[in-house]
Amino acid sequence: MRTAVVLFTRDLRVADNPALHAACEIADRVVPLFVADPSVPSSPYRQRFLAESLADLRESLRHLGGELVIREGDPVTEAVKLARETGAFGIGLAADVSGFAAARERRLRRACDDERLALKLFDSVTVVPPGALRPSSGGDHYRVFTPYWRAWQGFRHRPELPVPRKVCMPGGIAPGRLPAGGAATGLLPGGETEGRARLSAWRKTSAEYAEIHDDLAADRTSRMSPYLHFGCVSPIEVARQIGDVEAYVRQVCWRDFYHQVLAYFPDLPHKAYRRNADEKWADDQRALDAWREGRTGVPIVDAGMRQLAGEGWMHNRARLITASFLTKHLGLDWRAGAAWYASLLLDADVANNNGNWQWVAGTGNDTKPYRRFNPVRQAERFDPTGDYVRRWVPELAGLPGKAVHQPWLLPEPERRVLRYADTLAPDPGRT
Structure with a gap:
């Protein structure tokens, strides 16, 4: 046999x-x-x-x-x-x-x-294997997302495969013990059963994705990334079920994009992808520690970092804001940020984590390497009521409306009573 x-x-x-x-x-x-x-x-x-x-x-x-x-x-x-x-x-x-x-x-x-x-x-x-698509103009992989997206849409991927009818095993094999679990958060239980149930439930509201996915307080993204990272759910099944929601399918495509980048640039976690990228980073351990601990004094940044520590997950918009703050405002090395994300995230994927960090830092696949995110403007746009910040920075829970995003503008007596006041950074809204 x-x-x-x-x-x-x-x-x-x-x-x-x-x-x-x-x-x-x-x-x-x-x-x-x-x-x-x-x-x-x-x-x-x-x-x-x-x-x-x-x-x-x-x-x-x-x-x-x-x-x-x-x-x-x-x-x-x-x-x-x-x-x-x-x-x-x-x-x-x-x-x-x-x-x-x-x-x-x-x-x-x-x-x-x-x-x-x-x-x-x-x-x-992945949906499309890393080596399946190559630019017609030459080269071993796509370096820019948009042409890859166009080619990816036209690729005929393999059909989904059914669950085997039966798995027959030889006898006499000791099954072994399951590894011990870690800290429970009450969020995102692991496994195929939970992942497919989450996908099926989220499918019913996914048509709203383009309008609501950046709303930090609403937190209405699919949270499928950990299930995709561990392979609890097939990426092809995800693409099929949500295939009519283009904004979401583009995110699935971004995942494939970075896998093909990593396949042909194995040094992605360690070296700048873009030639001649500016790699002059500051060396400031105190600033790095403050960023890691969510005490930079910039509420939207600290909220994102505290969500990461508290859930092992962070809203995608918050990931962009916190990564941009580290690299473009503090001037610290993206590798330190990517390593911190990797140490905590449930969905810490080598390709996507490092690809996205390089994109934000201006060393990777972004065609606008000098792009930067103003944290105050981002907060006012994507957390207009301040509820996301109040959820993760309770020191600011009593501040009304948008005041929560710029507590450094409060009169001195009010600033003094905030337990958060000793971490208040210079106004980042000016940068």
Whole structure:
């Protein structure tokens, strides 16, 4: 009987999972495997989300007659070891473009060659595979989003794959224990079941996305990014379900765009993408610490940073404002900001996190590298009532209306009574 190992990485689902689907089609027995790698940096939020996602995946596989085998250690060593123990002919997994994934693939390929195992990678992390679209004018990838968006819209992506009817496993395999979860926030439970339910529910109101997605206080974005990052929901299913909402589909396309950028510029997390980019950054640890801790004295910036710390997530508009403040107002290195985001965000994706940080910093794919966001104007436009700031900066809860966005303009006696007053920055509205 033919046996195949499916190594789950960023595809923690049974619906539209190409690696799992192919294994069930060509093999008599399938061994689903996840390896908890202690070398991968994480956060309590991601640990919790991952643990819930794995528990959900295990339950789904059990309903299909299978099991999720969990091991801890090096994914290459554990996958090859399990393939050898079960007499498998090969290993399948999702293709990925991060430096970590590329190194894992190289090591796994060498190990499989040594053991005479087949190795097959499947495109399942993005809607359009990173290498599928290339500019007609030449070059290995698109450097500007708009022409990529036009090409992406015309690409005929693969069809969604059904959930396997059955997963047959060899006997005698110890399933292993689920990894421990981290801090619970009461928001965004992990797993395919929750992710697909969220997508289905949000679909009913998604037509309003273009009008409301920048409203900070309303918080009416889909929050699908963590489910896409962990592969709890297929990006192709998301694109299909929300296909008639162009403003949202463009965001899905941006995700693919940065994956193809990272595929051809692996140094994206470390080096400026744009040639001759200005990389003269200030060295001010106190300013960086204040930004991280949400005590810069600029309410909209501090609200965003406190949301990040409190939820492991931040509204996209707040991400733009806080990133621009760090790089364009404080003049600090975008790499420090990207690293801080990566340490806390549930959806900390290497391609999107670093691509977006470079875009804001003027070192990446933005065609207007000197663009900057005025935090006061952004606050007044996207948090006009000040409710978002009051939610995350309770020191300012008693201020009326737009006064919450510029507390430094209050008369001195009123400023003095604010516990927030000792962090008040010079007026950033002038810049």
